[in-house]
Amino acid sequence: MVLSHRSCRSRSAVHAGQVFLRRTLTLLVLFCLGATAQAQAAIHAVAAESSYGSMIETIGGDHVEVVSLLDSPDVNPHAFRADPQIARQLQDADLVVLNGLGFDGWMEPLLESTQSDKRQVIRASEAGSHLVMADQNPHLFYSPRIMLATASRVASALETLDPQHAADYRANLDAFKQTLAPVYSAVQDLIADHPNLSVTATVPVYSYMIALLGYANRYHDIQFASMDNHQPSARQVATFTKALEQRSVDLLIYNQQVHNRLTESQVATAKQAGIPTVGVSAIPLHGEDYAAWQVRQLDAIHAALDKAEADAKRG
Incomplete structure (x- = not known):
């Protein structure tokens, strides 16, 4: 039987399509296998607060998956209650900060x-123990020096967990600096x-940064008494x-x-007196x-402070 040129072209087109399909499927399989291997190789890190989670993400880059348990300034960390899901995340974690x-x-x-x-646990209070205030103020994340000391330990831990990418972690630590x-x-x-x-605060959340600014931090007693919602x-x-x-x-x-009610009253009194008031948070968004x-x-x-100074000059 003699095939027409049209029939030959049709069979050639079908064959070419089948070859293209097989190659595409092969590439997809290889891609999926690679993605699976990468996902399996990823280091699972858990940060108690997103201040540390952000730092881990910078140092770990694409090699680390990070979960921040407290990641909203709307949450009061002192009143936070953990749940079973957090326990499971900690159980599976390679690194906890x-x-x-x-x-x-x-x-x-x-x-x-x-x-x-296998899990490595890093506490900022231990990494920067020599920089902790004498009053044991726990808001360590407001000290860039303590954060850097903690970051150095994180980089070392990641190098231990994943020696293959040690150079990346060292470079990313420099980037964090x-x-x-x-x-x-x-x-x-x-x-x-x-x-x-001369400054003060409703609670001692900003004390490390106030010290870095060289400002006099007054009325410590009521700040610490108010912390943790104590009266x-x-x-x-x-x-x-x-x-x-x-x-x-000032x-x-x-x-x-x-x-x-106490915090709201203090802020209202300061504003009425013309004292600049600024809100900060213990957790970044x-x-x-x-x-x-x-x-x-x-x-x-x-x-x-600029606005208060300008208002004062206007009389």
Whole structure:
């Protein structure tokens, strides 16, 4: 039987299509196998707070999958309650990073109940123990130096867990160091424009940054009494209120994550007296870079002080 040219062309087209399909399927299979291998090779990290999660993401890059348990400034870390899902995440984690000093105390029993031989646990309070304030202030993430000390331990842990990508982790640690430069720049700008201030806060959340600014941090007793939603004494409240009314300080810092009648009253009193008030948080918004979070809040303080100074000049 003699085939027509059209029939031959049709069979050739079908054959070519089949070859193309087989090659495409092969490529897809190889891609999926590669993606699966990459997913299996990924290091699973859990950060108690997104401040540390952001840092792990910078150092780990594509080699690390990070879950931040507290990742919203709407959550009060002192009132946080863990659930069974968090226990499962910790059980499967290769690396866990937490603050320590009781700030995330709910993590400790979870770590004990989900013991793992392969898991590495890093506490910022241990990494930067030589930099912790004498009063054991637990808000360590407001110290860039403690964050860098913690980052160095994270990089070392990742190198141990994944030696194949050790060079990447070292390079990314250097990159994290560079991200802190704008924080120090914002600090220096603030010191230059508004030096030697006397400040206070509703709770001691910002103390490490206040120390870095070289500002006098006043009324520690009521700050610590108010922490963890404890009730300060009537005498402490009266002294603090009078200081605000008499403008004995140049700035009031309050924690946006603490919502109670006392905090609202303190902020209202400061505003009525003409004292600049700025809200900060213990947790950056999920996905926000650590350094960007710090700079944003420093800029807010700078703007509030600028405005107060301008208002004072206008009389």
